[in-house]
Amino acid sequence: MSIKSLLIRAFLAGGTASCVIFAAVALPGEAHVTIDNFSFKLPVLTIHAGTTVSWENDDDIAHTVVATDGTFRSAALDTEDKFSFTFDKPGTFDYFCSLHPRMQGQIVVTP
Amino acid sequence: MAEDEKDGVNRRGVLECMLWAGTGVLWTVSGGVPRSSMLGISEANAAASGFTFLQISDSHIGFKQAANPNVLATLDEAIVKIGALPQKPAFMIHTGDITHLSKPAEFDDAAQAIGKAKLETFYVPGEHDIIDEQQGQAYLERYGKRMQAKGTGWYSFDQNGVHFVGLVNVANLKGGGMGSLGAEQLAWLADDLKGKSASTPVVLFAHIPLWTVSAEWGWGTEDSAQALGLVKRFGSVTVLNGHIHQVMQKVEGAVTFHTARSTAFPQPAPGTAPSPGPMKVPDDKLRSVLGIASVVVKSGTQPLAITDTALGAA
Numbered sequence: 001m002s003i004k005s006l007l008i009r010a011f012l013a014g015g016t017a018s019c020v021i022f023a024a025v026a027l028p029g030e031a032h033v034t035i036d037n038f039s040f041k042l043p044v045l046t047i048h049a050g051t052t053v054s055w056e057n058d059d060d061i062a063h064t065v066v067a068t069d070g071t072f073r074s075a076a077l078d079t080e081d082k083f084s085f086t087f088d089k090p091g092t093f094d095y096f097c098s099l100h101p102r103m104q105g106q107i108v109v110t111p
Numbered sequence: 112m113a114e115d116e117k118d119g120v121n122r123r124g125v126l127e128c129m130l131w132a133g134t135g136v137l138w139t140v141s142g143g144v145p146r147s148s149m150l151g152i153s154e155a156n157a158a159a160s161g162f163t164f165l166q167i168s169d170s171h172i173g174f175k176q177a178a179n180p181n182v183l184a185t186l187d188e189a190i191v192k193i194g195a196l197p198q199k200p201a202f203m204i205h206t207g208d209i210t211h212l213s214k215p216a217e218f219d220d221a222a223q224a225i226g227k228a229k230l231e232t233f234y235v236p237g238e239h240d241i242i243d244e245q246q247g248q249a250y251l252e253r254y255g256k257r258m259q260a261k262g263t264g265w266y267s268f269d270q271n272g273v274h275f276v277g278l279v280n281v282a283n284l285k286g287g288g289m290g291s292l293g294a295e296q297l298a299w300l301a302d303d304l305k306g307k308s309a310s311t312p313v314v315l316f317a318h319i320p321l322w323t324v325s326a327e328w329g330w331g332t333e334d335s336a337q338a339l340g341l342v343k344r345f346g347s348v349t350v351l352n353g354h355i356h357q358v359m360q361k362v363e364g365a366v367t368f369h370t371a372r373s374t375a376f377p378q379p380a381p382g383t384a385p386s387p388g389p390m391k392v393p394d395d396k397l398r399s400v401l402g403i404a405s406v407v408v409k410s411g412t413q414p415l416a417i418t419d420t421a422l423g424a425a
Contacts, residue, residue, distance in 0.1 A: 038328075038386035060176040061388050062212055064242060068286050076212045076242035079176060096286030099238045102329040104286050 032056065033105065035063050035077070035097075040105035049109050052086040063103065068094040162271045165193060165203040165230070166316070168353030169373035171239065172221040173211030178376035178389035182211075183220055185401055189374045190228045201270065203230045206353035206371060207281070207318030208237030213249055222253070236264055237318040237354060238281040247282060265296050267303050274307060276300065278317035280332045290319030290332035290354075297337050304341055312347040320352040322361060322368055325381035330355050339366065355387070358402060372402035 031051050034041040036058040047053065055065050057077040065074040065083050071093055074083035087093070087109045097103040170186045179185060193200070205225070210217035225232055234254040241247035247263055258266040263282040268275050278300070280290035292300075304313075315321065321338065323331030332338075342348045348366040356378035361368040376389045377400040384390070392400055 038388060059388065060178070062239065062242070066286075075244070076239075078212055094286060098284055099242065100329055101284040101286050101288045102327070 030054065034058050035065075035103075038100055038103055040097075040103060042105070044106045044108065046108040046110060047087060049088055049090050049111055050086070051109070052084050053107060054082055054084040056080070056082045062099060063097045064099055065095055065105075066098045068096065073098075163198060163200045164270070165200040166206060166351050166371050167203060167225075167374055168206040168371040169208040169237065169356055169375055170205070170221055170224075171208055171211045171373065171375040172224075173214055173217040174375055174389070176389060178391045179397060182375040183224060185398070186221070186224045186374045187227075188398070189401070190224055193228045193230070200230060203228060203232040204275075204277075204316050204351065205232055205234045206237075206316055206351055207235050208239045208353065208373075209234065211239050213240055213243040215249065218249065218253055233258070233268070233275070233277060233316075235277045235279055235317055236281060238284070241282060261299055262293075262295055265299060273312045273314060274304075275314045275316065276303065278315060278321075278338070280317045280319045280321070280335075288333055289323070289326065289329045290317075290335075292317075292332060292334050292338055297334065297341075300338060301341055307345075309344050310346050312349070313342055313345045314349045314351060315342065316351040318352065319354045320359070320368070320370055321350050322363075324355055324359060324370070325387075328381060328387040330381065330387070342366070356390075357400075372400070374401055377401070 029051060031045060031047050031053045033045060033053060033055045035055055038059065038061075040055070045053065055074070055077070057063050057079055060079055062076050062078050064076060065072070065085075067073065072085040072095070075081075076099075077083055087107060090109045090111045093107045093109065095105050095107070167189060171182050172186065174182050193203070203225075209221045236247070236250045236254070240250045241263070243249040251260065251264055254260075255264040255266075258268070258277070260266040260277070263279040264277070265279050266277050278292060278296065280292050282291075283293060284291055307313075315338070317332070319332055320330055321332050321335040325331070346365055350366060350368045352368070352370045353373070355370050356373035356376065357370065357380060358372055359368075359370045376397075377392065378387050379390050381387075390400075
């Protein structure tokens with residue numbers, strides 16, 4: 001096997017592994033959660049500290065995004081409205097929709 | 112309904128429910144509490160001896176999605192229908208979600224439309240009415256203050272011998288839960304009912320149903336059992352709710368539960384759709400799923416009767 005093919009195989013293996021990691025943990029910077037059909041489409045989202053999470057309401061009814069511990073609270077989000085919050089500190093943040101409290105989600109912030 | 116209730120003293124027979132598909136609920140209380148009627152001395156005619164009041168609900172002013180792009184128009188139609196009633200109701204109750212997003216313009220538009228009925232109107236907030244920046248102050252300013260409401264907007268009043276209690280079960284909700292009354296309100300309710308004769312008809316009205324219509328959809332109230340326990344001793348209890356945008360009724364002992372249709376848009380029956388969102392129906396069917404229900408109380412031995420009349424053709 002040539003060095004070139006070895007390098008290609010190593011690159012592909014590493015690249016594939018990286019892709020798998022990035023699918024589970026969002027890149028630092030931005031993350032998005034869609035709200036639709038009375039649910040937060042990413043019920044559990046893991047991010048690095050410093051990431052800004054944006055929720056967008058794609059449902060045909062209004063929703064809110066409210067942290068259980070009071071860390072954040074959106075305004076009333078009509079269809080197509082957005083809310084963003086930057087998570088500076090690590091931790092686990094449970095949140096729900098104060099209009100429809102059965103809708104729940106969680107943001108896990110890693111250092 | 113309640114065909115078996117022939118005993119005039121039984122409070123289940125006190126309410127006769129007539130349903131028309133339209134946009135509000137009309138209840139008639141006939142006979143109130145006069146002891147003579149309760150003893151069955153004479154059977155009063157509902158129209159002659161009772162008073163009527165109306166329930167409308169879930170006007171959602173500000174909503175503009177496909178299920179109904181013009182909710183103000185259908186609210187206007189409901190008010191016109193109210194004006195055309197042969198007997199003018201004594202007052203009206205709105206069981207909440209007056210607005211869609213608690214915006215000042217939405218409150219204004221709703222007030223203007225409802226004002227055309229020229230009826231004193233009593234409100235309780237829905238969850239859509241307390242999502243202003245101050246989380247409920249806008250509602251209290253407009254509707255709580257005038258009733259000297261406590262807490263998040265609860266209060267009571269008496270009319271023709273019937274005791275009405277407006278409850279708020281949409282505030283301070285917890286993630287994963289349903290509606291909630293809270294300890295403070297329940298303590299107030301206990302105090303409010305103290306000393307009232309058990310023969311006083313009681314009407315509780317709140318936005319979210321006070322029984323569990325669907326736990327999965329959050330259509331219920333976590334601590335309603337405590338409230339219902341407080342009214343258990345009364346001979347006639349009526350619970351009026353909204354929130355689910357469809358008619359549901361339940362009778363449990365002396366308690367009659369009733370949810371009203373919305374004047375804005377329908378929602379699916381539990382278990383018939385993946386989520387409880389606004390339900391789009393063909394345009395020519397919309398008015399058939401927005402409804403008026405009339406409940407007639409007759410003293411004596413008359414059972415409940417339900418009459419459906421469509422606002423528009425089905």
